[in-house]
Amino acid sequence: MLPAVYLGPGIAVWLFGRASSIHVGASGLIYGLVSYIFVAGVIRRDRRAIAASLLVSFLYGSVMWGVLPSEPGVSWETHLAAALVGLVLAIALRRLDVPPRKRYTREDETDDDDGRDVR
Numbered sequence: 001m002l003p004a005v006y007l008g009p010g011i012a013v014w015l016f017g018r019a020s021s022i023h024v025g026a027s028g029l030i031y032g033l034v035s036y037i038f039v040a041g042v043i044r045r046d047r048r049a050i051a052a053s054l055l056v057s058f059l060y061g062s063v064m065w066g067v068l069p070s071e072p073g074v075s076w077e078t079h080l081a082a083a084l085v086g087l088v089l090a091i092a093l094r095r096l097d098v099p100p101r102k103r104y105t106r107e108d109e110t111d112d113d114d115g116r117d118v119r
Contacts, residue, residue, distance in 0.1 A: 001089055005032035009081035016077065023075040028082035030060065031067070035086030043094045 009028040017023055034056050041049025067080040 001036070001093065004089055005029060005036065005082065005085055008032070008085035009078050012081035012085075013075065013078050016081075017075065018077065021073055021075050021077070023078055025075075025078075027075075028078040030056075030082075031079045032082035032086040032089075034060070035083040036090045037086075039087050039090035040094065043090060 006029055009032060013023050013028075034053050037049050037056075038053035040046070041053060067076060067083050069076045
């Protein structure tokens with residue numbers, strides 16, 4: 001997943017980015033990972049993943065506004081491409097690496113003499 005988040009936005013910006021901007025830095029990696037963790041957390045209903053991505057968004061401040069063209073010379077194309085790559089990867093990999101659900105012993109108990117679960 002990490003190579004796709006690293007290389008995907010770079011290829012997209014190389015193909016479709018503005019020539020007048022400088023497309024350098026690791027911010028695309030941050031946008032891709034935050035997008036992936038947030039969308040994967042929502043799809044899987046994992047509160048820890050959602051909380052982690054919101055914490056990074058809060059600490060990184062402008063992570064949400066960085067996908068829009070705001071400052072001249074800032075590569076918002078890289079940010080947008082990375083966020084889209086993270087979103088696509090979260091949807092594509094939604095069945096992999098699902099966090100384990102905690103099972104309680106009462107869930108395995110049966111209430112009937114026949115062994116059937118009566119709820």
